[in-house]
Amino acid sequence: MSRRARLWMFAPALAGMVALLIWGLTGLPDFGHYRGPYGKVLAKVAVPERKATNVVASTTFDYRGFDTLGEEMILFSAALGLVVLLRELRGEEEEDEEADDDEEGIEGREERTSDALRIFGLGLVGPTVVLGIYIVSHGALTPGGGFQGGLVLVTALLVVYLAGRYAAMRRVSPIPMLEVGEAGGATAFALIGLGGLVIAGIYMKNFIDPGTPKTLLSGGVIPLLNISVGLEVAGAFALAFTEFLDQTLLLRGSGGDES
Amino acid sequence: MIEAVQIAALLVVAAGGTAVVLVRDPLRQAVVLSFYGLVLGVLFFAFQAPDVSLSQITVGSVGVPLMLLLTIAKVRKRERERE
Amino acid sequence: MSFLPYAVAAWLFGVGLYGVVTSRNLIHLVVCLTVVQSSTYVLLLAIGYVGAGKAPIFADIPQGTTVVDPVVQALTLTDVVVEAAVVALLLALVMQAHKRFGTLDPDELGVMRA
Numbered sequence: 001m002s003r004r005a006r007l008w009m010f011a012p013a014l015a016g017m018v019a020l021l022i023w024g025l026t027g028l029p030d031f032g033h034y035r036g037p038y039g040k041v042l043a044k045v046a047v048p049e050r051k052a053t054n055v056v057a058s059t060t061f062d063y064r065g066f067d068t069l070g071e072e073m074i075l076f077s078a079a080l081g082l083v084v085l086l087r088e089l090r091g092e093e094e095e096d097e098e099a100d101d102d103e104e105g106i107e108g109r110e111e112r113t114s115d116a117l118r119i120f121g122l123g124l125v126g127p128t129v130v131l132g133i134y135i136v137s138h139g140a141l142t143p144g145g146g147f148q149g150g151l152v153l154v155t156a157l158l159v160v161y162l163a164g165r166y167a168a169m170r171r172v173s174p175i176p177m178l179e180v181g182e183a184g185g186a187t188a189f190a191l192i193g194l195g196g197l198v199i200a201g202i203y204m205k206n207f208i209d210p211g212t213p214k215t216l217l218s219g220g221v222i223p224l225l226n227i228s229v230g231l232e233v234a235g236a237f238a239l240a241f242t243e244f245l246d247q248t249l250l251l252r253g254s255g256g257d258e259s
Numbered sequence: 260m261i262e263a264v265q266i267a268a269l270l271v272v273a274a275g276g277t278a279v280v281l282v283r284d285p286l287r288q289a290v291v292l293s294f295y296g297l298v299l300g301v302l303f304f305a306f307q308a309p310d311v312s313l314s315q316i317t318v319g320s321v322g323v324p325l326m327l328l329l330t331i332a333k334v335r336k337r338e339r340e341r342e
Numbered sequence: 343m344s345f346l347p348y349a350v351a352a353w354l355f356g357v358g359l360y361g362v363v364t365s366r367n368l369i370h371l372v373v374c375l376t377v378v379q380s381s382t383y384v385l386l387l388a389i390g391y392v393g394a395g396k397a398p399i400f401a402d403i404p405q406g407t408t409v410v411d412p413v414v415q416a417l418t419l420t421d422v423v424v425e426a427a428v429v430a431l432l433l434a435l436v437m438q439a440h441k442r443f444g445t446l447d448p449d450e451l452g453v454m455r456a
Contacts (some may be wrong), residue, residue: 260346260393261343261346261347265347266343266346269346269347269350269384270350271382271443272350272354272384273350273354274352274371276353276354276357276358276377276380276381277357277377279360279361279373279374280357280358280360280374280377281361281379283366283367283370285367285369285370285373286424288369288370288373292373295377299380299383300383302384303383303387303418305414305436306387306388306391306410307391307395307396307397307398307409307410308387308410308415308418309397309399310419311383311387311415311418311419311422314419314422314423314425315383315422317428318422318423319376319380319422319427321378322426323426323429325428326370326430327369327433330369330433330436330437331369331413333437334369334436334437334440334446335347336368337440337441341444
């Protein structure tokens with residue numbers, strides 16, 4: 001049907017849906033009067049039981065670890081789908097471009113960035129990596145964890161690209177290493193859960209001794225899960241960025257820039 | 260019950276979301292989306308959720324706008340080739 | 343006034359959906375989808391908020407202080423990262439669609455060829 005007809009049908013439907021939504025939302029408890037017992041029980045019980053002071057991390061990786069496994073698999077499938085989609089595109093593009101009379105290689109296309117930018121970037125990469133590792137490893141103690149720390153690690157990679165050249169970024173993080181990191185993270189997560197099954201009889205049960213709170217090794221299996229999640233998130237997003245950058249830059253290569 | 264900071268953050272988030280939708284050009288939308296990600300992070304922080312705020316700031320201000328920019332670059336490159 | 347968080351969530355949902363339906367550019371459509379996603383985050387966190395509660399990190403506050411609900415935060419934080427990966431996948435699809443049909447207009451897909 002035509003666009004106009006579609007929009008005319010959409011307006012009352014949207015109004016009805018938002019009205020229904022608002023009516024449903026008025027049935028919720030007032031803002032600030034959270035009723036449900038699960039959260040209150042967890043807040044009371046999480047630190048004595050698991051000795052991890054970050055209750056959100058305990059919930060994500062221990063009490064609701066199974067849900068996080070599902071999310072990990074979504075992340076993995078999304079990265080997989082992205083790689084499959086863009087690989088086919090690139091192969092075809094290289095075929096098309098060979099017919100073109102193009103002489104610029106990858107070297108000629110990129111301008112050299114200024115020295116100030118490169119020094120600044122160089123100075124920034126180290127602390128960013130350290131910050132990422134810090135956030136990942138202290139996930140059980142302070143706000144942070146695998147998801148956030150993995151993204152900060154990807155930012156370090158992007159600084160290499162922004163302050164330098166694309167070839168430098170590719171040399172630091174070749175695609176096979178990213179793929180292995182990402183798949184390894186996802187597998188490690190599932191296998192640690194399996195360890196819970198083997199050792200303690202329940203899948204994803206926390207089977208390592210919790211330790212004392214506020215130390216780096218507290219929380220039992222939570223730091224390990226944090227590391228595996230950090231690996232996977234960093235690998236998935238770095239892979240996504242590399243594939244996207246490939247699309248925009250490597251189009252003209254006949255054979256590409258395999259440094 | 261609801262604090263002034265939360266009210267202010269909520270109103271800015273509503274305005275930001277509307278702005279993201281009303282800006283039609285994808286390139287400008289990437290910048291507005293980056294700002295919206297930051298504002299959303301501040302809102303989550305006002306709701307006493309520092310973990311979520313951390314995730315949102317890194318993803319919403321850096322991750323998604325960067326991928327948007329790369330998609331736009333690729334699409335424009337292909338359109339330029341076509342001419 | 344205490345209905346404001348829920349109202350903002352519903353507003354974001356409606357505005358994002360309006361953007362998706364009336365979009366003329368596939369990339370704009372994907373970004374409006376991001377706005378719809380963010381409405382669910384706001385709703386989840388608003389549900390779990392406890393009045394005058396603190397963040398559920400017991401590293402520096404004594405055990406037993408009122409904290410906000412940690413379960414919804416766990417859900418939202420994994421959700422934020424995973425949805426970004428899904429958006430990346432959608433953008434790859436947009437690139438593929440542009441290559442195939444030569445246009446980014448959702449109404450014209452399937453009509454023009456590259």
